[in-house]
Amino acid sequence: MFDLEQKISDWRAQMLAAGIKSPVPLEELEIHLRDEIERQKSGLSEQMAFEISTQQIGQPKTLDCEFKKSERTFMKRNAQISAGVIGILAGVGLMVPGFIQLRNELAVADDKLTLFLLGWALIGMSAVSLQRLIRPKLFKGEFEQVKMTPLKQTLKIGAGMVVTLISLAFLMPPTAQAAREGSMRFEDLAFLVLGITLLITGALVAFCPYKKRAA
Amino acid sequence: MYRVPMIRKELVAASAEPLILSLLAKSESYGYAIIQEVKARSEGKLNWTDGMLYPVLHRMENRGLIKARWGESETGRKRKYYALKKDGKVAMAKHHEQWSLVHAVLAGLKQEKYV
Numbered sequence: 001m002f003d004l005e006q007k008i009s010d011w012r013a014q015m016l017a018a019g020i021k022s023p024v025p026l027e028e029l030e031i032h033l034r035d036e037i038e039r040q041k042s043g044l045s046e047q048m049a050f051e052i053s054t055q056q057i058g059q060p061k062t063l064d065c066e067f068k069k070s071e072r073t074f075m076k077r078n079a080q081i082s083a084g085v086i087g088i089l090a091g092v093g094l095m096v097p098g099f100i101q102l103r104n105e106l107a108v109a110d111d112k113l114t115l116f117l118l119g120w121a122l123i124g125m126s127a128v129s130l131q132r133l134i135r136p137k138l139f140k141g142e143f144e145q146v147k148m149t150p151l152k153q154t155l156k157i158g159a160g161m162v163v164t165l166i167s168l169a170f171l172m173p174p175t176a177q178a179a180r181e182g183s184m185r186f187e188d189l190a191f192l193v194l195g196i197t198l199l200i201t202g203a204l205v206a207f208c209p210y211k212k213r214a215a
Numbered sequence: 216m217y218r219v220p221m222i223r224k225e226l227v228a229a230s231a232e233p234l235i236l237s238l239l240a241k242s243e244s245y246g247y248a249i250i251q252e253v254k255a256r257s258e259g260k261l262n263w264t265d266g267m268l269y270p271v272l273h274r275m276e277n278r279g280l281i282k283a284r285w286g287e288s289e290t291g292r293k294r295k296y297y298a299l300k301k302d303g304k305v306a307m308a309k310h311h312e313q314w315s316l317v318h319a320v321l322a323g324l325k326q327e328k329y330v
Binding site for chain 2: 024029
């Protein structure tokens with residue numbers, strides 16, 4: 001005597017053995033199988049309906065491969081985001097000694113300057129990799145990516161980073177002096193405004209390869 | 216009468232995403248209904264292996280093109296319903312643009328051949 005529930009249970013076991021272990025895909029597949037059996041049953045025996053439906057769903061190994069591919073894409077994206085965030089944190093960590101010395105002495109020793117620049121480069125690289133993943137989601141359909149050659153894109157990012165570095169040279173001395181003395185002179189304020197303007201410009205040049213989508 | 220042959224699996228795979236997005240643009244739906252509608256609209260020529268739809272749906276969900284929720288059918292059976300997200304609408308518009316271009320080029324070439 002054909003026992004449909006037993007057969008479905010065996011089919012689930014086959015799927016599990018093939019590697020489809022997460023409950024959501026398996027549950028969805030089972031619901032699909034039951035729907036298809038229901039449809040097939042209108043003209044066929046329960047056993048035939050079950051056999052045709054399981055064939056129609058596909059081989060467990062092939063299905064498992066496809067689900068794994070889908071998970072890999074998801075994991076890769078998460079790994080890229082994690083690497084970007086860790087890169088930014090590590091970059092900030094490398095820049096801290098230079099910042100502290102600059103705040104206290106208004107000068108940076110060579111070794112700390114190297115770390116400072118290394119940290120900045122790390123932040124820049126991580127920001128570039130993060131923006132590729134995150135920016136398109138932020139702007140939805142309003143902006144589109146500007147098409148450019150890899151060389152042109154590298155030059156653009158490099159130019160943006162140079163402008164940002166120059167902006168830091170303008171920003172840091174007045175900020176450090178203000179932190180030490182608790183006040184800011186007018187010329188320092190002018191340097192600060194110029195520094196912030198350059199910082200925003202540099203960041204936009206480096207990290208914003210988008211233009212407004214034509215209507 | 217000339218019969219349209221079954222569509223090759225490469226083309227079936229390439230058309231899965233635009234078809235799913237376009238179907239979900241009409242209303243939210245679930246896996247089984249999506250497959251049945253595609254089969255009906257293509258008169259059975261677009262023959263998906265049923266189980267293959269779900270990895271595609273999951274991939275699209277992970278990419279933020281569609282969203283899913285668990286619900287119940289009118290018969291009380293549990294179902295996972297999928298709906299289009301804003302990014303999915305953008306992706307669908309791009310697909311339509313690209314597929315229309317391919318179609319226009321092919322149609323133009325076919326017309327030239329028979330003129």
